[in-house]
Amino acid sequence: MAQSQTTIPVLEEHLPIPAVAEGALSEPRSFVAKPELQAKLGFPGELVPDWEKKAVDKLEELLGKYRGLRVYLDICVKCGACTDKCQFFLGSGDPKNMPAARADLLRSLYRKHFTPGGRLAPDLVGAKPMTEAMLEEWYTYYHQCSQCRRCSLACPYGIDTAEISMAAREIMDCIGRGQKYTNEIIAKALEIGNNLGMKPPVIRNTLEGVEEDVEDDTGVAVKYPLDVEGADIMLVVPSADFFAEPHIEGLIGYGKVFHQAGLSWTLSSYASEAGNFGMFIGSYENMHAISNRIRKAALDLGVKRIVFGECGHAWRVAYSFLNTLAGPWDFLDPRYPVPQHICELTLDLIERGALSLDRSANDERVVTMHDSCNIARASRMGTRPGGQFDIPRAIIRASCNKFYDMHPDTIREKTFCCGGGGGLLTDELIPVRVAGAKPRMQAMKQVMDRHGVNTMVAICAICKSQFTKILPMYGFDSDMIVSLHQLVGNAIQLGAKE
Amino acid sequence: MSTLTVLYAILFYVAALILAGGLAWRVWSWFKTPAPLKVFLSPAPLESTGAACRVMREVVLFESLFKSSKWIWILAALFHASLAFELLVHLRYIMVPYPAPFALVQAFAEIGALGLLAGIAGLWARRLLIDRVRYISGLSDHLMLALLACIATTGLTMRLVAPTDIVGVKAFVLGLFLFDWQPLPGDFFLLAHLFLVACLMIVLPFSKLLHAPGVFFSPSRNQWDDAREHRHLAAWNAAFDAARKP
Ligand code: SF4
Numbered sequence A: 001m002a003q004s005q006t007t008i009p010v011l012e013e014h015l016p017i018p019a020v021a022e023g024a025l026s027e028p029r030s031f032v033a034k035p036e037l038q039a040k041l042g043f044p045g046e047l048v049p050d051w052e053k054k055a056v057d058k059l060e061e062l063l064g065k066y067r068g069l070r071v072y073l074d075i076c077v078k079c080g081a082c083t084d085k086c087q088f089f090l091g092s093g094d095p096k097n098m099p100a101a102r103a104d105l106l107r108s109l110y111r112k113h114f115t116p117g118g119r120l121a122p123d124l125v126g127a128k129p130m131t132e133a134m135l136e137e138w139y140t141y142y143h144q145c146s147q148c149r150r151c152s153l154a155c156p157y158g159i160d161t162a163e164i165s166m167a168a169r170e171i172m173d174c175i176g177r178g179q180k181y182t183n184e185i186i187a188k189a190l191e192i193g194n195n196l197g198m199k200p201p202v203i204r205n206t207l208e209g210v211e212e213d214v215e216d217d218t219g220v221a222v223k224y225p226l227d228v229e230g231a232d233i234m235l236v237v238p239s240a241d242f243f244a245e246p247h248i249e250g251l252i253g254y255g256k257v258f259h260q261a262g263l264s265w266t267l268s269s270y271a272s273e274a275g276n277f278g279m280f281i282g283s284y285e286n287m288h289a290i291s292n293r294i295r296k297a298a299l300d301l302g303v304k305r306i307v308f309g310e311c312g313h314a315w316r317v318a319y320s321f322l323n324t325l326a327g328p329w330d331f332l333d334p335r336y337p338v339p340q341h342i343c344e345l346t347l348d349l350i351e352r353g354a355l356s357l358d359r360s361a362n363d364e365r366v367v368t369m370h371d372s373c374n375i376a377r378a379s380r381m382g383t384r385p386g387g388q389f390d391i392p393r394a395i396i397r398a399s400c401n402k403f404y405d406m407h408p409d410t411i412r413e414k415t416f417c418c419g420g421g422g423g424l425l426t427d428e429l430i431p432v433r434v435a436g437a438k439p440r441m442q443a444m445k446q447v448m449d450r451h452g453v454n455t456m457v458a459i460c461a462i463c464k465s466q467f468t469k470i471l472p473m474y475g476f477d478s479d480m481i482v483s484l485h486q487l488v489g490n491a492i493q494l495g496a497k498e
Numbered sequence B: 001m002s003t004l005t006v007l008y009a010i011l012f013y014v015a016a017l018i019l020a021g022g023l024a025w026r027v028w029s030w031f032k033t034p035a036p037l038k039v040f041l042s043p044a045p046l047e048s049t050g051a052a053c054r055v056m057r058e059v060v061l062f063e064s065l066f067k068s069s070k071w072i073w074i075l076a077a078l079f080h081a082s083l084a085f086e087l088l089v090h091l092r093y094i095m096v097p098y099p100a101p102f103a104l105v106q107a108f109a110e111i112g113a114l115g116l117l118a119g120i121a122g123l124w125a126r127r128l129l130i131d132r133v134r135y136i137s138g139l140s141d142h143l144m145l146a147l148l149a150c151i152a153t154t155g156l157t158m159r160l161v162a163p164t165d166i167v168g169v170k171a172f173v174l175g176l177f178l179f180d181w182q183p184l185p186g187d188f189f190l191l192a193h194l195f196l197v198a199c200l201m202i203v204l205p206f207s208k209l210l211h212a213p214g215v216f217f218s219p220s221r222n223q224w225d226d227a228r229e230h231r232h233l234a235a236w237n238a239a240f241d242a243a244r245k246p
């Protein structure tokens, strides 16, 4: 439905910075969460009486909790360095998608109530009180920010609009205006254990199916164990890995890696989700509750290590926050980092010669890599800064012969969001997602034209889902997007080490 | 003692108090607010020294700006370098004795002021001409540039066109420090220059000029990356641990 409304965007050789087009994306608006759903997350069902004041109170509370929020609201000089960096602006020209303008939507309320300038001369400094119209703009444009932090990279003071949009969403949730898509997923993760609401028998079935397929394919009985007490490693994957394409090919790859390396591992049905949408709505409470399922699962299964599968924001929460949220990890094997990324584990095995990979198995592929924003700018892999870029690339190079990076301004720490991160991966936001994907599509087209690239690797469940949906809208094949461990799984010569 | 001298003396005491008090209040509000989650922008340095260097590179070289926008970087560098240079030039009003090496900068004072004006003009032009920057600019952003431009212009005018009694100015300034008020020369450009400087001092702690101290407190830049090694708890989120089942 939404698909037909969206015209196929034209890609040029270089992505021009669009002219300001006011209101270009003012229409798409994500569905509001119903009262029953809000209640499951501990939020009021609908706008509370006196919500204007409650919003200010909540802002005050958050200002006391997060230094970044306070500093970022204070120090923007409106220099403009961030204005041409956000993919949602680049793809649409809507000025409220320029990071400084997006931040100003909340900043105007902050100025009004928490700065002398805003109290004395509101018009001079753009201070505004909370109104229905302000709430509407917040709801629209804070749900067009994927919290990718590309603006923070550009800003001379590191102002991180992601922090501001998280705070705005937290305020909206607390006055009773939540977003259906994100909150539904959080509710499922809390109730059932994963974002898709797959109950343990369903997961078990799926894994059995995977085992059969892999055995049919390779003749080797690779196991995909679930809830095995006493396993060494607990693997936590985004639940999309259990069934979505191309995600599941990644899951198949993880299993082959563990199998060939002879590692003892298990998945958990209780912590069957790596993702943590609590971060998207800035809710420490929900983020904490979801994270601690992983702690409980690790304790119950008695594992020694925790490894995360391919997912971007999941890895941000895991790498940057999990220790704070759910640590300490004194019950795990101290020789390994907690948590560990599957890419760290795989590359280590490759370097130690524990995997036998045949690159030519991927010879029909000419590969490029989309760095996922959360992994690129909010986490690390390995022991050196930038390992999050080098480690996946090293694995790609070990798994295939033909790899070309996209334009340097569009990869590594300068990467774009896929356009679907941060709670935007919902159908009613398709126009926003198409706009946000444009810079990536343009950079990808460039390497397709120059090097014949036909495959783009991502290590994030959201990126994979987003591109699968959006690639055809730009006239590309949806199966261009693959999991990194799909390449590994293809290249791995099972039996060679047996 | 003329009324003018008394008025200006009081103005500067008030301005200095507001500047110091306002800054202290703002910086304290940042300082006391916890930063309970690791939100460094990666790739980030792994240790505190690296993070300190990263912040210093932002402060001295405007590193991120250089990478993200060469035009703004050139104009901002010109503006801030000229401003720093002019502050150096103005040290002569508060230093006794005035050391000879410092006096060298006096020869270039006009160039500094012109640099300042050129920087302001360039930044202002961007604000007016580029649709994106025009969109995010508020009235206060324009007024701030106007204020700085007027300060530079009145200063330059005294240098080039209407010199003032700088010995008298120095006596007035030192008198303020010693609480022994000396008469302030009554030239128009001097009075305008000083009045505008006092205005700048007063608005600084309540305006975007807070970016100067603020950059030191920016978590995306000043945190180092040891997220997997250490927990990062503030009082409020540490409380969650207690509520947790084992
Ligand atoms: S780059 Fe930073 S200071 Fe400049 S306008 Fe954007 S957020 Fe404000």
Ligand code: SF4
Pocket: A085, A086, A087, A088, A097, A098, A099, A102, A144, A145, A146, A147, A148, A149, A150, A151, A152, A160, A161, A162, A165, A417
């Ligand atoms: S965090 Fe990303 S999506 Fe949000 S404003 Fe910044 S650049 Fe845009």
